Amino acid sequence: MLVVDDEKEIRDAIEIYLKNEGVTVLKAKDGIEALELLNEHPVHLIILDIMMPRLDGISATYKIREKKNIPIIILSAKSEDTDKILGLQVGADDYVTKPFNPMELVARVKSQLRRYVTFGTFEGIKKVIDLNGLTIDQSAKEVTAHGEPVKLTPIEYKIVELLMTNAGRVFSIHEIYERVWKEPCYNAENTVAVHIRKIREKIEIDAKNPRYLKVVWGIGYKMEK
Template identity: 65%
Template sequence: MFNVLVVDDEKEIRDAIDIYLRGEGMKVYKAKDGIEALEVLDKEKVHLIVLDIMMPRMDGIKTCLKIREKRNLPIIMLSAKGEDSDKILGLNVGADDYIAKPFNHLELVARVKSQLRRYQNPLELEGDSPDIIGVKDLIINNKEKTVFLRGEEIKVTATEFKILQLLASNLGRVFSIKEIYEKVWEEPFYRSENTVTVHIRRIREKIEINTKDPEYIKVVWGVGYKIEREN
């Protein structure tokens, strides 16, 4: 059984999501703001968080940042605003996915299931998938789901790991944004360019010395992204 934490200051939304997810066999914890959410995380094992952005006391952005200091579990952000700026802000602070209110409950359930699937199961890669992938000073451990750069562990989210794993397991191959999204998020691509590019930018900020002249994740303009084979 998966445990999901729903964080929203509106009781009706918390209760509605609770009903949807319990109907799928999940256990649901609820919190009305970020402070309560952090208290639940200290006491209970949680596999995924549905997190509203606009909340009193501690909002979703601050809560996401606090969670990411210690945990890499999937986070789906909710917002009453459908603007790209809110979506990008949520993704930039460490969210794995984003849903705008009002949302379709079937879409919400599908997104939750997709995140849990990717969090629990290794990505089915097209190339070889050894336990350890080494590219220059970057080491990706597929078995332990860890990333090391020059001997030091780099903290990445589950989604960031999947993107790195995909590119590093297929060195030299260029993946389009659509391909990356559909392979990593495991759902059809629809106006999701920002979702992928924001995650790529976050990965680069963690592994590249110079993000404007990246050593690892290269862009092929008009085509997509790749990690080159070593010469």
């Protein structure tokens, strides 16, 4: 994620809020610097101030759009003519006026990311995986075992989804925690174990002798292919 603003305080403030959401943040102080960074790093979303030295936000938007089709959120001061922005910017995806509520900015960032992700995986298309009678439907968020629907809690579902979409691969407890909770695993190993137990109760015929969700001693867990 790239934050472009000529004021350091704003860059830093936005960085703090975004990092808090678990995303990597790059910063640039004008359009030129932003374009350079874009060439060098993979970026999934840009927050772009309008008023900047060297290369302003509007021009930068055009240049970015020539190359990449990633979400662009424009920041503009209230005094500037928002209508003009509205009219001009077919290229930007959203805009926020300064002074802005950081939480709102975060909400808009999330919204943009969601939007692109949904269109990427294409709407309404069912992606169903079947592993020896254990199935997952990622659009309906539904899992069935031996033909019967299984009622999983959100965390349980995420763990199963992770393991099933990577069937056969072993995930350490720490990996599972980090990918599901989106934060480092610090003394939470047992939490994962408890969830594994619950999942087994729901998807396995005999939770003590799991056929689907297997442990790999000393390494982690995996879903049998």
